[in-house]
Amino acid sequence: MTSNPWDQAGEPNPLRALTPDQLRRRTSMKWRTHPADVLPLWVAEMDVPLARPVVRAVTEAMELGDTGYPVGTAYAEALAAFAAKRWGWDGLAVExxxxxxxxxxxVVEMLKLVTGPGDPVIVNPPVYPPFYQFVTHMDRRVVEAPLGPDLRIDLGVLEAVFRRAVAGGGRAAFLLCSPHNPTGTVHTAEELAAVAALAERYGVRVVADEIHAPVVTAPDARFVPYLGVPGAERGLSLMSASKGWNLAGLKAALAVAGPGAAADLARMPEEVGHGPSHIGVLAHTAALRDGTAWLDAVLAGLDENRRLLTGLLAERLPGVVHRAGEATYLAWLDCRALGLGDEPADVFLDRGRVALSSGVPFGSGGPGHVRLNLATSPEVLTEAVRRMAAALE
Structure with missing residues (x-):
């Protein structure tokens, strides 16, 4: 790249570091769900070695036998410092x-604080499938406010859904995905402020899933924390280093409350804090504090892959409609013009030996689509698109 907004500090591109043979030694979901001849570009795991500060923190903990229970605010302090430097947001109060x-x-615990059984939880489909699964399993109702044709929040639709959700005088919540999974949309400050205004007008509580916040791949895009916009004081956010540093197996995240939601967060049961992994907390803290050069190298590589995919699709699969996302390492592909029905992922797997995520579980707007994971080497990405094109021959 000739220029980018990331400070790689001499870090090589982690997406080019591992071979498929090395990756197939992994025992996690991405590389073990399908047979060895399948290229897995589905679940949100990155094909990268871990950042050295993370490896160091976990190794030192193991050597010390430091495998007890988590305590303290180091994770929150690291996130607050990262947010101030990265996003210019100094509103993350550790307390x-x-x-x-x-x-x-x-998300489940926050929704329990602000809604009751049977209450509606509004989502913007197509959206991350666990939104439907977790909300339904906790005895709330999922209500859809679909994204607009431009894959952005449709404020008119959202207002109408808010109005209906509270018409009977009950409670309602809006589960915001920011940045949006699967489209990679980065919501602007203006859009988020408009959401906050609507939420206050109708008494809807906003819970923001901001797990992909560190993964903004478009050089001209900027993540805006929901709690940092005017009117969002009663909001709740969930943040984590999980997606940015590939730490899904090291469980830890932070719930963050706006000033008007502090009392709600204080009501969270004490035992919830027993669930995170102490090693996970150490790893996430190290990532946020010392792993930014590694993250920037990943973001530069993802931006290259984002542009590579656009070119590959135009050349090999021109019938696929794709708007390159600004964030996440996921690509949302509209395959309806290919005539493959609601489940094109099945065709690409059976005929092309490429595993993609089916669009159907993402809700309205999902059938006929697939989600592709860009966080792999350019060579694997190129081979995957070649196979997808060959599946149609």
């Missing part, structure tokens, strides 16, 4: 945070 096992379990 208004709590450690939770992971982002989705944190």
């Amino acid at each position: 208004r945070t709590a450690i939770v096992p992971d982002v989705m379990l944190g």
